[in-house]
Amino acid sequence: MRFFKKTVFWFIILALIAGSFYLIDRRVEEKKVVEETKKRLFPFEPKDIVEFRIVRKNENILLIKEDNNWFMEVPLRASGDNETIEKLLEAVINAKFDATLFDTKSEEKLKEMGIGGPDELTVTFKASSGLVRTIVFGNRNPTMNLGFAILKDDQRIFRLTADIKAQTDKTVYDLRDKTVLAFEPLKIKNVAIEWADGRIIAIDHPSEGQWHITKPQAAVADAIKMTELLYKIKNAEIKAFADESPRDLSVYGLSTPRLKIKIVDEKGKRLELITGEKDRKQRGIFAKRGGAQNVFVLEEDFIVGIPNKGEELEEAMLEPAKK
Structure with missing residues (x-):
């Protein structure tokens, strides 16, 4: 019985000591928090x-x-x-x-x-x-x-x-926001690529994973190629802002554009990107959005990878296995 009482006594003592250390540590932590809060420059978030x-x-x-x-x-x-x-x-x-x-x-x-x-x-x-x-x-x-x-x-x-x-x-x-065109690549309804010489590549997106070339000739577009192309356009960023109120777009080669990219998003909103001459000073390409006034500069390699022919986007045909 005496052994039991001693055990309980020491258990209580140890619990009190542990509790004291806990309270001390907690107070130290609280003090640190208060001190750190005092060092904040601003009283808001x-x-x-x-x-x-x-x-x-x-x-x-x-x-x-x-x-x-x-x-x-x-x-x-x-x-x-x-x-x-x-x-x-x-x-x-x-x-x-x-x-x-x-x-x-x-x-x-x-x-x-x-x-x-x-x-x-x-x-x-x-x-x-x-x-x-x-x-x-x-x-x-x-x-x-x-x-x-x-x-x-x-x-x-x-x-x-x-x-x-x-x-x-x-x-x-x-x-400033440097987004060129804001859209969800895999949700758009269609996209058209129009070159200055009259070549047009048009692709419809009737359902998820389905891409149909309608111009210059009907064909099935490769889903991976379309995804890469559309994300290239979406992820492009404005390199520099050239002119907020241009008086003459021909100065930038935008009165007779080199390239137009037209997109209809999932809500039917029409988006257009127009590119013109090279900006040799900024090492880029002048561009603007359809319906917007300001002219900006894209990276020089933006046009690289934009298809010139519909065949570049076509789904590869698997050759029949040889017997």
């Missing part, structure tokens, strides 16, 4: 941002969120690159400062950190709650791995990792 503005030198870029999609408002109205923008917000809004260098600002200290200088980058974020915060990035340190920044409503000067500024330092091109 990336998903809360509905508007932000980037200002550098003579450049001013404004983006606004509408129905879960981003749109550029300044310097022009255009669809935003949602993926790039979300990565920017994740990197910056979740960022933590490495250290507080100074508790109060002074003109001398700000100048030393490159804040207010030619390399200054200012970003203002607006949350859905109406809360607005502005961060100003300065120079990097001599080793280039750290940088300096301030918050407009805070007297401190912070040190933080240099890649936070790098993630934020985006251009109009970076933040």
